[in-house]
Amino acid sequence: MKNLFDQWKISLLTLSKDEVKADVCVIPVWKQQGKLDDWTAVVDKEHQGIISNWIGSSFVKNDREKAFFFPNIGSSKVKDFLVFCLGDPEQSKPEEVRNAFARASKMITQRGYKKAAVVHAGDQLDFSLAIEGFLLGSYRFAKYKDDEKAGQSLDTFSFYVPASTKKTVATALDKISATTRAIFLARDLVNEPGNVIYPASFAKIAKEVCKDRKLTCKVLDLADLKKEKMNLHIAVGQASAHEPKLVHIHYKPAQKAKKKVALVGKGVTFDTGGLSLKPPTAMVSMKSDMSGAASVLGTMMAISDLNLPIEVHGILGLAENAVAGNATRPDDVVRSRSGITVEIENTDAEGRLVLADALSYADDLKVDYIIDVATLTGACVIALGDEIFAVYSQDDALAQSIGASAAEVGDNAWRMPLHESYKAQLKSDFADMRNVGGREGGSITAALFLSEFVKKAKWAHLDIAGPARAKREFDLTAKGGSGIPTRTFIRFLENLQ
Ligand code: BES
Numbered sequence: 001m002k003n004l005f006d007q008w009k010i011s012l013l014t015l016s017k018d019e020v021k022a023d024v025c026v027i028p029v030w031k032q033q034g035k036l037d038d039w040t041a042v043v044d045k046e047h048q049g050i051i052s053n054w055i056g057s058s059f060v061k062n063d064r065e066k067a068f069f070f071p072n073i074g075s076s077k078v079k080d081f082l083v084f085c086l087g088d089p090e091q092s093k094p095e096e097v098r099n100a101f102a103r104a105s106k107m108i109t110q111r112g113y114k115k116a117a118v119v120h121a122g123d124q125l126d127f128s129l130a131i132e133g134f135l136l137g138s139y140r141f142a143k144y145k146d147d148e149k150a151g152q153s154l155d156t157f158s159f160y161v162p163a164s165t166k167k168t169v170a171t172a173l174d175k176i177s178a179t180t181r182a183i184f185l186a187r188d189l190v191n192e193p194g195n196v197i198y199p200a201s202f203a204k205i206a207k208e209v210c211k212d213r214k215l216t217c218k219v220l221d222l223a224d225l226k227k228e229k230m231n232l233h234i235a236v237g238q239a240s241a242h243e244p245k246l247v248h249i250h251y252k253p254a255q256k257a258k259k260k261v262a263l264v265g266k267g268v269t270f271d272t273g274g275l276s277l278k279p280p281t282a283m284v285s286m287k288s289d290m291s292g293a294a295s296v297l298g299t300m301m302a303i304s305d306l307n308l309p310i311e312v313h314g315i316l317g318l319a320e321n322a323v324a325g326n327a328t329r330p331d332d333v334v335r336s337r338s339g340i341t342v343e344i345e346n347t348d349a350e351g352r353l354v355l356a357d358a359l360s361y362a363d364d365l366k367v368d369y370i371i372d373v374a375t376l377t378g379a380c381v382i383a384l385g386d387e388i389f390a391v392y393s394q395d396d397a398l399a400q401s402i403g404a405s406a407a408e409v410g411d412n413a414w415r416m417p418l419h420e421s422y423k424a425q426l427k428s429d430f431a432d433m434r435n436v437g438g439r440e441g442g443s444i445t446a447a448l449f450l451s452e453f454v455k456k457a458k459w460a461h462l463d464i465a466g467p468a469r470a471k472r473e474f475d476l477t478a479k480g481g482s483g484i485p486t487r488t489f490i491r492f493l494e495n496l497q
């Protein structure tokens with residue numbers, strides 16, 4: 001796959017030493033900023049005080065007009081300038097700074113610029129927030145748009161900072177670009193349609209990601225899944241022309257690992273519902289049913305690039321839930337890898353089947369923590385809407401730490417109860433369990449189903465059915481795959497050290 005992010009060039013330069021060269025140069029200013037920094041003052045002077053006048057104007061005072069472009073007639077090697085106001089420095093919150101820079105990069109991207117420079121002027125600004133917002137906001141998925149302008153994206157980023165802050169910003173930049181890369185990979189995978197991303201092509205991309213990194217990548221194909229007795233996983237994927245696969249990625253740090261973690265992602269590359277077929281409108285967007293696996297792959301890439309001192313297994317349960325004569329039927333009873341027999345009452349509750357076998361596989365890896373992530377239930381979207389994902393865990397400390405990591409990076413997480421008594425809904429007349437409960441508490445019963453397949457590790461389950469895909473444009477996220485919860489995962493793993 002041609003990854004958008006691979007074409008990007010990011011560089012960090014020194015203001016007033018390196019010449020500013022770009023199609024567009026972004027100059028952030030504060031509301032009622034008294035004195036401009038030296039570099040901006042020169043630009044201002046060369047343009048008859050356009051910036052200082054604007055800052056002093058009633059527009060900015062009233063916070064009405066927030067940004068404007070103007071063509072360069074001065075000495076620098078820049079075509080145009082974009083000046084935008086960050087608001088009141090006394091009242092500025094980190095997420096507002098991130099969002100403001102994301103909006104600036106959107107304005108630029110929409111106008112078809114390709115090379116952008118951002119100058120770090122006022123020292124009140126936390127420039128790492130600026131970089132993060134600017135990069136995240138620039139994401140687009142336009143590879144199938146033939147219209148030239150629509151297909152163009154910002155591909156060269158030059159950040160100019162004063163010499164005094166360069167070291168600090170350089171460290172932050174490495175981290176931000178590794179994380180952003182991971183999110184963009186996850187977004188790309190989610191946005192790619194089901195005719196492009198299917199188990200084998202997904203596994204091939206995973207191999208490519210691992211190739212030049214400290215990551216080993218094992219792909220279990222159908223024969224291997226049979227050997228592993230992963231019959232639930234096979235039952236989901238058997239009607240597809242694309243055979244199911246399980247990808248096992250392993251990251252082992254050079255130093256002795258303090259903790260071992262397994263991340264397990266639902267990778268249903270398309271969910272028709274199977275014989276319990278989805279109605280047409282519910283089937284649209286089901287290419288995103290592999291979002292969990294996409295975020296796990298992105299996270300593995302990032303932790304290797306960041307050299308985190310923990311050992312992490314990334315497990316992607318890949319299958320297409322399709323319809324054919326050999327499809328799993330409602331009523332079929334299948335023995336899981338762990339030995340528990342499952343009556344498959346509804347073939348559209350397939351994510352928990354794939355995950356059940358993947359979780360039991362992960363539990364054999366002797367890890368401290370297992371976190372699975374899945375677009376698991378529509379019920380979760382009804383409960384929490386499309387901006388919040390659910391966190392389930394019996395372990396208070398683990399749930400707390402996932403919640404805190406999410407809050408730190410700006411993802412929205414909410415803990416939900418694993419209410420044991422609802423397990424009664426999963427009783428089957430013919431097998432150890434059935435794969436669906438009733439309509440009520442559907443996200444909870446799905447989580448309870450999964451809980452049966454983890455016996456050793458501390459476990460958490462994230463239901464990302466809502467926020468995996470942005471239904472509208474947000475400052476930091478374009479419409480489509482959000483990459484959630486990649487940033488939460490990375491931060492969680494960083495915090496574990
Ligand atoms: N992939 C869906 C869940 C989903 C729904 C994700 C909407 C994103 C948006 C999952 O496989 C599914 O179909 N779940 C069923 C379960 C039901 C049959 C118990 C659902 O939620 O309707």
Ligand code: MN
Pocket residue numbers: 271273347348349350351
């Ligand atoms: Mn389904």
Ligand code: ZN
Pocket residue numbers: 268271289348350351375376
């Ligand atoms: Zn599904």
